[in-house]
Amino acid sequence: MQADGETVKIYHGGELVSSHNRLDGSYQSSIDKSHYWGLFKPAAPSRAPADDVQVRDLAVYQSLVEGGVQ
Numbered sequence: 001m002q003a004d005g006e007t008v009k010i011y012h013g014g015e016l017v018s019s020h021n022r023l024d025g026s027y028q029s030s031i032d033k034s035h036y037w038g039l040f041k042p043a044a045p046s047r048a049p050a051d052d053v054q055v056r057d058l059a060v061y062q063s064l065v066e067g068g069v070q
Contacts, residue, residue: 003022004022005022006021006022007019007020007021007022008020008021008022018032018035020032
């Protein structure tokens with residue numbers, strides 16, 4: 001790691017892997033969204049649920065309420 005009055009640079013194996021503007025104060029963070037590119041797959045588009053429900057005449061339900069199907 002190298003830091004000067006304006007920049008913080010992070011190295012790995014001698015290669016620069018990150019560079020951020022130095023933040024004033026304590027407990028601050030700097031996030032560069034480009035560091036996350038390629039880490040996550042885009043979500044698959046959602047599909048509408050299939051219409052696989054049984055359609056019945058309302059009289060069937062009425063007969064169940066009144067004591068069952070005869």
